[in-house]
Amino acid sequence: MTVTVILGGHGRVGLLIAKELSKKEDNEVVSIFRNPDQTAEVAATGAIPKIMNIESATVADFVEVFKGADFIVWTAGAGGKGAPSRTYAIDRDAAIRSMQAARQVIGIKRYVMISYLGSANAPQLDPTHPLYHYGQAKHAADKYLIEFSGLNYTIVNPGHLSDDAASKKLEFHAKPFNAKDRTASRENVALLVTDLITDEKALNHTLGKEVEILDGDTPILEGLRSL
Template sequence: MRTVIAGGHGKIALLLAELLTRRGEQVAALIRNPDHAADVTAAGAEPIVLDLEHAADDALLAVVKGSDAAVFAAGAGPGSGAARKYAVDRDGSVRLAEAAERTGVRRFVQISSIGAGEPPAPGADDVFAAYLDAKTQAETDLRARDLDWTIVRPGGLLDSAGTGRVTLAPPPVARGDIPRADVAAVVAELLPATPSVGATLVLVSGDTPIDAAVAQLGVAKGRAVQTD
């Protein structure tokens, strides 16, 4: 299996690349800065220098073509303004999803954010409101596409070691934090999990082992089908 990851030098992306390559899969990691190639290679992935904001369509299509899955793990990052939130967190996802659709790469996992799809909390600053709006618009775009998509909305991201135990469920889910290592592990588990297709899932730390949390999505989906 070959997975292309946008935002390939991000902390979650590097952890995900290591997990996927450790189980024998191929990973192509998109990076903007060639100086980051060594870190990507150390994680077992193939670094591909390609700026989602400015790359030509043909270049992006060539990178995505032939993959089995695509993961959007990019973000404008701290210190960026509202314009870059839209340029990266929204438009970057839209471009990757469009490339996947055009090249026949059906599986697509989008890493969004808890709070997307909701009004910003009272007192939130304009940049954070733009961030959530950009994530919300990216989700809306993805849902309209002919892809086998899953949207993951992690809670507050931590650099602590993963616990291997999470709460993973459709909203509403109480806000909470989650180690980046657990986000990567959940995405790795979700990629081959067909019951998660078409689901928007909130992810925070919890009590359920990751494999069981993903397996329960299939049980819940089966119940929903039987109920309809």
């Protein structure tokens, strides 16, 4: 049985990933979320609901929920909403604590970070940009994962997310300057993460890579296997 822990289990992407992974044979999903009122909705995906406030969770707290996991998927975040301090607390600090915890747990095959297309360029953002603090927080978390975590990782960098139905096709190696007026469907992102976790060739070809995507013309599994 392959076990995946999703951090941000009640987010729109988290719910979709849990639903897709739960359809796969011999896959178990544990979804982490904060609000007990959301338990039924999370459970409806087929995931095992687990309530934890990741903003205040310690490394030890993360270690406890990661025990027995094969994959960690980070899709939590403040989403640029609220005070900048909360954005840094979740998108940077809590994410890094989760990485530190994953490093302590034996058996984790991959840490999958859902970031965004253009994260690498965040230090160049104008401080007055509405997503400045979000960009800095995500950039710092991605940098830690790549340079300091010691984990086997994949970073998924989708363009602006949409609620369009899954086309099951993406453009890979997407560039931020090509992303204007283009999107990445949340359903396509969920399918990509599911294929990454459940297909051995896709898993091997995405090790230590950033997967930059927009909706496009390449079948998702084909694109992952060709990276």
